[in-house]
Amino acid sequence: MAEYQTHEHDVLVIGAGGAGLRAAIEASAAGVSVGLICKSLLGKAHTVMAEGGVAAALANVDERDGWQVHFADTMRGGQYVNNWRMAELHAKEAPGGVHELEAWGALFDRTSDGRILQRHFGGHKYPRLAHVGDRTGLEMIRTLQDHAIHRGITVYMEHTILTLLEDGERVVGAFGYDSERGFFHLFHARAVVLTTGGIGRAYKITSNSWEYTGDGQALAYHAGAELVDMEFVQFHPTGMVWPPSVCGILVTEGVRGEGGVLRNKEGRRFMFDDIPELYRQQTADSEEEGWRYTQGDRDARRPPELLTRDHVARCIVREIKAGRGSPHGGVYLDISWIKGKLPSAAERIKKKLPSMYHQFKQLADIDITAEPMEVGPTTHYMMGGVRVDAESQMSTTPGLFAAGECAAGLHGANRLGGNSLSDLLVFGKRAGAYAARFATAHGFGQVRTDQVETAARRALAAFDGDGRPGGAESPYRVQHDLQELMQNRVGIVRREDEMVHARDGIARLRERATRVRVEGNRQYNAGWHTALVLDNLLTVSEAITCAALERRESRGAHFREDHPGKDASAGAFNLVVRKGPDDEMQVRRQPIPEMRPDLKRIVEEMK
Amino acid sequence: MPTATFRIWRGDITGGKFCDYRTDVAEGMVVLDAIHRVQAEQVPDLAVRWNCKAGKCGSCSAEVNGMPRLMCMTRMNQLPIDAPITVEPMRAFPLIKDLVTDVSSNYRAKQRITPFKPRPPDAADGTWRMAQEDVDRIQEFRKCIECFLCQDVCHVLREHRLHEQFIGPRLLVHVAALEMHPLDIESRAEELRTVHGVGYCNITKCCTKVCPESITITDNAIIPLKERVVDECYDPLTKLFRIFRPARAPEAPG
Numbered sequence A: 001m002a003e004y005q006t007h008e009h010d011v012l013v014i015g016a017g018g019a020g021l022r023a024a025i026e027a028s029a030a031g032v033s034v035g036l037i038c039k040s041l042l043g044k045a046h047t048v049m050a051e052g053g054v055a056a057a058l059a060n061v062d063e064r065d066g067w068q069v070h071f072a073d074t075m076r077g078g079q080y081v082n083n084w085r086m087a088e089l090h091a092k093e094a095p096g097g098v099h100e101l102e103a104w105g106a107l108f109d110r111t112s113d114g115r116i117l118q119r120h121f122g123g124h125k126y127p128r129l130a131h132v133g134d135r136t137g138l139e140m141i142r143t144l145q146d147h148a149i150h151r152g153i154t155v156y157m158e159h160t161i162l163t164l165l166e167d168g169e170r171v172v173g174a175f176g177y178d179s180e181r182g183f184f185h186l187f188h189a190r191a192v193v194l195t196t197g198g199i200g201r202a203y204k205i206t207s208n209s210w211e212y213t214g215d216g217q218a219l220a221y222h223a224g225a226e227l228v229d230m231e232f233v234q235f236h237p238t239g240m241v242w243p244p245s246v247c248g249i250l251v252t253e254g255v256r257g258e259g260g261v262l263r264n265k266e267g268r269r270f271m272f273d274d275i276p277e278l279y280r281q282q283t284a285d286s287e288e289e290g291w292r293y294t295q296g297d298r299d300a301r302r303p304p305e306l307l308t309r310d311h312v313a314r315c316i317v318r319e320i321k322a323g324r325g326s327p328h329g330g331v332y333l334d335i336s337w338i339k340g341k342l343p344s345a346a347e348r349i350k351k352k353l354p355s356m357y358h359q360f361k362q363l364a365d366i367d368i369t370a371e372p373m374e375v376g377p378t379t380h381y382m383m384g385g386v387r388v389d390a391e392s393q394m395s396t397t398p399g400l401f402a403a404g405e406c407a408a409g410l411h412g413a414n415r416l417g418g419n420s421l422s423d424l425l426v427f428g429k430r431a432g433a434y435a436a437r438f439a440t441a442h443g444f445g446q447v448r449t450d451q452v453e454t455a456a457r458r459a460l461a462a463f464d465g466d467g468r469p470g471g472a473e474s475p476y477r478v479q480h481d482l483q484e485l486m487q488n489r490v491g492i493v494r495r496e497d498e499m500v501h502a503r504d505g506i507a508r509l510r511e512r513a514t515r516v517r518v519e520g521n522r523q524y525n526a527g528w529h530t531a532l533v534l535d536n537l538l539t540v541s542e543a544i545t546c547a548a549l550e551r552r553e554s555r556g557a558h559f560r561e562d563h564p565g566k567d568a569s570a571g572a573f574n575l576v577v578r579k580g581p582d583d584e585m586q587v588r589r590q591p592i593p594e595m596r597p598d599l600k601r602i603v604e605e606m607k
Numbered sequence B: 001m002p003t004a005t006f007r008i009w010r011g012d013i014t015g016g017k018f019c020d021y022r023t024d025v026a027e028g029m030v031v032l033d034a035i036h037r038v039q040a041e042q043v044p045d046l047a048v049r050w051n052c053k054a055g056k057c058g059s060c061s062a063e064v065n066g067m068p069r070l071m072c073m074t075r076m077n078q079l080p081i082d083a084p085i086t087v088e089p090m091r092a093f094p095l096i097k098d099l100v101t102d103v104s105s106n107y108r109a110k111q112r113i114t115p116f117k118p119r120p121p122d123a124a125d126g127t128w129r130m131a132q133e134d135v136d137r138i139q140e141f142r143k144c145i146e147c148f149l150c151q152d153v154c155h156v157l158r159e160h161r162l163h164e165q166f167i168g169p170r171l172l173v174h175v176a177a178l179e180m181h182p183l184d185i186e187s188r189a190e191e192l193r194t195v196h197g198v199g200y201c202n203i204t205k206c207c208t209k210v211c212p213e214s215i216t217i218t219d220n221a222i223i224p225l226k227e228r229v230v231d232e233c234y235d236p237l238t239k240l241f242r243i244f245r246p247a248r249a250p251e252a253p254g
């Protein structure tokens, strides 16, 4: 019999980033008891790293903005496979979410008349990102965290959930361990909200920390819930490439928003060479016009550096492959050139992009006010995830909700910068509210002890083998090999034969994972923790690969070298991944429901 | 490739010792990379906290060659590698294991601080107007990444272990951010003195010296707070004035 401690909450929120904190606050405001779990300390989740800003059509800087424009931009960015109802709710409710943060103490940069200032970002027609320098995520998570700790929410820091507990169809709790002692914990709940973030650690080069191993997606999948859009992984165009130890660390899009330009080693602004049809009308004709846009000229159109991330990332890959890259395999991102345009350029850069200045100075010995940066694509964000109902954020499994990066639908084939932080606010709040409602209407379900026993036994197998054949695989090795495989075979540019190879590779890694052994005891054991996430990483990697194989076209973040064009018929469905009756992974085409006529009209008008 | 010896503290509450590990040092490497390399190749169960690897989350605090540092922002080329590099946990906090300490007292201390409460909205749509200068004034405090390195060096916590009596520099920065927030209408002067122990600080400025965010903790946060305590709690006129001020929000914060 496994030993564990039992905790009971009406609503259990798994993940304490922006989405989780927002959900927990909302659920507790509804009067139910809330437990909030995170793998790290409170306030260290990914949200803290967000730099650029939070997108909301406040129309403070340009009064032509409004939810309709934000909606149309989000749909265009997502190449029209988004869940349009989510895109509508998001565009309408994001401004409220930002104002709520202000009421809880967040301080954003201001306009001259004292309102919240907004900045330009890729794919957004008007300046739309509320921000605080380039540390918006810190402002946001700290505000939510400081608000949440006074709401009577029970926080479990450094606890990791290993499996969801089911009672028939319904999810009734979760089972996991604490890092400090390695003890097991059973969380019994009437409703469970997944807010576990992304999957970046499935790839070798990523802006994501160790936490982002696709836990929520895998937990939901194993609990019978459906995943959707798993083929859409966002590679951010600008990650650091040098020195090797910082490879992948993000360079915010804010650099380009403030006037930064991309050049190849010949000094050419190569982004002007390929402007997609969908964006031609909105893109500057000349460098001159682009510069005016970044300086707030409302009649100018945006420079091509601010096209969507998928496109910019592919252009960078093209330059590198053609031998026009920088010495360390990237391209140049230059903000220092604005010295020629603005007398106080260096001061302005330090004021607007302080943490970028700091980051390059300290980690790469580069002064970005004086010299260009070297950048290249990095795995950044997961558009795909748990398939949810737009209004309630409930998954296809009753009692199980999901919000934030681990849920899917809002962003379609490509997320616009800034739309994630707003996603967290809007759908975190909804998930919390509806989970509380579900909890009020349903009792505590029955926890099956056999499920708990199995989970506990599997968790300890890395120490004792659990009767499986021995062998000394290192968890770090298996994780590393998977990252390499996904990076090389299911990356920015994809091909059928490579992905078939990857799928076989994943199967082999799965077998190796059963032979993983770890040393030491259960106390704060990093090796053990790494062993325990392998299954999640393998599950999401397989889902990404299967969906990417099935989408035989190129759309948004998903680019197929063997099907380089967009296929209108493929724009009519999403790919849904679920666990079949024999535990096999199934992929199915789910037709996208017809868009409401009024929304269709908005999309047409804004084309 | 050059190699370096890392003298890493290994142990838990029952005791511990320094152990030496040799590892390669590549160009541009930071101390956290070296720790990870040792973990992946030699000591798989080595306990260390980290998240962002870019000085943004404040997870990887430790003492490197006796200096409180973020390991992810400490470049190997800033350290002499001809002698062993010592890496040990923050000593002001109870040890959990290896480089990981129990920093939960900081979270408890924050819970005791009266939370933010804004003045009524300035505009009919429920929003506020603020000047950029007012926002800028406290940006410095809001940059805090909660690395707790300042807490680590503060003698009140480190030597005297008064974690439950004194909230420490980090939380004083937090109170300063609240007190100087352009919208906040609470006063925390009384609790600073009676609950948060601001009087324990004798302005040694050790905290300011180690802050990776370069927050001028002592001069800009603590000293103004001390002045406010003197003004509000001891100045008889202010005190009198306080008595006649309408009672504040009855639903006292938790």
Ligand SMILES: Cc1cc2nc3c(=O)[nH]c(=O)nc-3n(C[C@H](O)[C@H](O)[C@H](O)COP(=O)(O)OP(=O)(O)OC[C@H]3O[C@@H](n4cnc5c(N)ncnc54)[C@H](O)[C@@H]3O)c2cc1C
Pocket: A014, A015, A016, A017, A018, A019, A020, A037, A038, A039, A040, A045, A046, A047, A048, A049, A050, A051, A052, A053, A054, A055, A136, A137, A159, A160, A161, A162, A195, A196, A197, A198, A207, A208, A211, A215, A216, A250, A381, A403, A404, A405, A406, A417, A418, A419, A420, A421, A422, A424
């Ligand atoms: C460097 C960087 C910059 C970014 N900049 C921007 C930006 O400017 N604008 C923007 O909109 N977006 C930005 N993003 C994206 C955005 O920050 C993230 O998508 C968003 O913060 C995700 O929030 P979340 O609440 O969904 O999850 P996260 O903040 O990622 O939090 C996930 C939480 O789940 C917990 N968790 C995970 N698995 C488990 C488990 N098994 N058990 C228990 N807990 C678990 C983690 O511990 C963590 O607390 C950026 C991302 C990065 C990495």
Ligand code: SF4
Pocket: B153, B154, B155, B156, B168, B169, B200, B201, B202, B203, B204, B205, B206, B207, B208, B218, B222
């Ligand atoms: S100045 Fe005060 S808070 Fe800072 S280290 Fe010295 S005693 Fe501690």
Ligand code: SF4
Pocket: B058, B143, B144, B145, B146, B147, B148, B149, B150, B151, B169, B170, B173, B210, B211, B212, B213, B214, B215, B217
């Ligand atoms: S004030 Fe500075 S040293 Fe102290 S916790 Fe904040 S960032 Fe760290």
Ligand code: FES
Pocket: B049, B050, B051, B052, B053, B054, B055, B056, B057, B058, B059, B060, B061, B070, B071, B072, B073
């Ligand atoms: S890992 Fe985030 S500050 Fe070092």
